[in-house]
Amino acid sequence: GRIFTHGRLVRGLWKVSWPICVTALCLSTVDLVHVQCAGTLEGNAQAMIGVCDQLMMICLIVITSFANAGAALVSKAFGAGNSKAVASMNNKMLGLLVASAVVMLLAILVLSKVLLTKFSGCVDNCDYTIGEGQKYLNIVVYGLVPYAFVASINSTFIGIGNARVQLITLSLMTIVDMAMNYLLVIKGWPVKGMGISGIATASIAAYSVATLAAIFMWWRSDIFAKGKQDRDSKSTGSEFFRPLLRGGVPAAMQDVAWCSSTFVLFYILSLLKHPAEAVAAWTIGQRLEAF
Numbered sequence: 001g002r003i004f005t006h007g008r009l010v011r012g013l014w015k016v017s018w019p020i021c022v023t024a025l026c027l028s029t030v031d032l033v034h035v036q037c038a039g040t041l042e043g044n045a046q047a048m049i050g051v052c053d054q055l056m057m058i059c060l061i062v063i064t065s066f067a068n069a070g071a072a073l074v075s076k077a078f079g080a081g082n083s084k085a086v087a088s089m090n091n092k093m094l095g096l097l098v099a100s101a102v103v104m105l106l107a108i109l110v111l112s113k114v115l116l117t118k119f120s121g122c123v124d125n126c127d128y129t130i131g132e133g134q135k136y137l138n139i140v141v142y143g144l145v146p147y148a149f150v151a152s153i154n155s156t157f158i159g160i161g162n163a164r165v166q167l168i169t170l171s172l173m174t175i176v177d178m179a180m181n182y183l184l185v186i187k188g189w190p191v192k193g194m195g196i197s198g199i200a201t202a203s204i205a206a207y208s209v210a211t212l213a214a215i216f217m218w219w220r221s222d223i224f225a226k227g228k229q230d231r232d233s234k235s236t237g238s239e240f241f242r243p244l245l246r247g248g249v250p251a252a253m254q255d256v257a258w259c260s261s262t263f264v265l266f267y268i269l270s271l272l273k274h275p276a277e278a279v280a281a282w283t284i285g286q287r288l289e290a291f
Contacts (some may be wrong), residue, residue, distance in 0.1 A: 019167035020158075026174035028291040030206075033178050034199055035287050037185040044122065044276040045196050048133040050283025051120050054262055055112075056140060059104040061255045063097055063148050067155040069247030073240060074159025087226030090156040090218075092240050097148035105141050112137045119266040122276060129276075132196050139200035146204075146211035153214040156223060165217050169210040177206035262286075 034053065038045040070093040077085035116133040117126070150173075154166040180202030183189050194201065218224055269278040 017163070019163040023166055023170040025291075026170050028287070030174055030177050031287045032291060033181050034203075035284055037181045037199055038196065039284075040186065041195050044120075044129050044280065045132065046280035046283055047276045048116070048120060048129060048136065048196065049199065050279055050286070051116060051266060052133055052136050052140070053283075054259065054266075055108060055115060055137070056144075058256055058259050059101070059108065059141075059144055060147060061259055062104065062252045063101060063144070063151050065252035065255060066097055066100065066244060066248035067093070067151040069244050069251065070152065071155035071159040072247060073243055074156050075161075078160045083222060084226050086156065086160060087223045089240050090152065090223050093155065093244065094149065094152040096241070096244070097152045098145060101144035101148040105144050108137060108141045119263050119270065120276070120279065136196045136200045139197060140203050143204050143207040146207040149211045150207065150214045153218045157217075157221075160223075165214065168217070169214045172213050173206040173210035176209045177202050180205050 031053065034049055035046055038049040070089060074086050074089050074093075077089060112134050113130060116130050116137075120129065120133060122129045150169050154169060157163070157165040181199060184191065184194050184198030184202055188194075191198075265282065266279060269275055269282065272278050
């Protein structure tokens with residue numbers, strides 16, 4: 001914690017920010033791998049990946065916004081030397097993020113066909129194309145729950161000045177995701193013909209490994225021990241949830257509005273002569289721009 005209060009500011013900022021820069025690079029790399037693997041499949045898979053991943057991105061933005069607001073509150077408690085409050089906030093943030101993930105998971109499962117039909121740009125063989133998109137979403141959407149675990153634990157550690165946990169968890173996620181995509185989609189091992197479902201399965205496996213790593217580091221830390229003590233207290237949680245919502249909801253709404261605007265673009269592209277190709281081209285270009 002001394003890096004925030006002692007020495008040169010630039011040095012302290014760099015020590016905290018470089019793992020975050022690396023993790024952002026990891027996430028962009030995963031997106032590029034997904035669209036590259038989808039390019040080896042038939043049935044306009046690249047266009048479908050673009051629409052499906054944009055839906056998932058909205059859900060991830062909501063979770064990340066709450067996690068970032070939680071990190072600021074954790075940092076405030078840590079700066080005041082209140083380690084018990086840090087543990088309490090971690091537990092409450094974990095519960096809120098997992099509950100939010102479950103709600104969004106159910107919403108995606110219910111609305112997937114309607115959304116894909118509207119925005120995928122499909123004009124022929126749509127039953128197969130939309131079915132492939134639903135198959136992808138019906139698997140990958142369950143990754144929201146482990147992502148909520150990873151986001152809450154990472155944010156707690158970032159709040160106390162430890163960005164290395166996020167670096168480790170998301171680096172593991174990237175490595176597993178890339179390896180699984182190569183094996184399942186490109187090589188067809190150990191199961192052949194998984195297609196777009198292989199990309200979704202790789203994502204679930206990657207999030208699960210990252211979650212296990214995050215939980216292990218959380219369990220080994222003082223945060224977990226203090227959290228066990230806090231579970232016996234009579235804290236209502238209102239002192240945490242209200243500021244978390246005040247900080248997280250506006251940030252989430254701003255980013256969701258930005259991300260949702262791409263669906264207006266999808267609708268416009270669906271009116272072109274070759275809509276699926278246009279959506280696929282946008283998907284590739286957007287991934288490169290994000291990188």
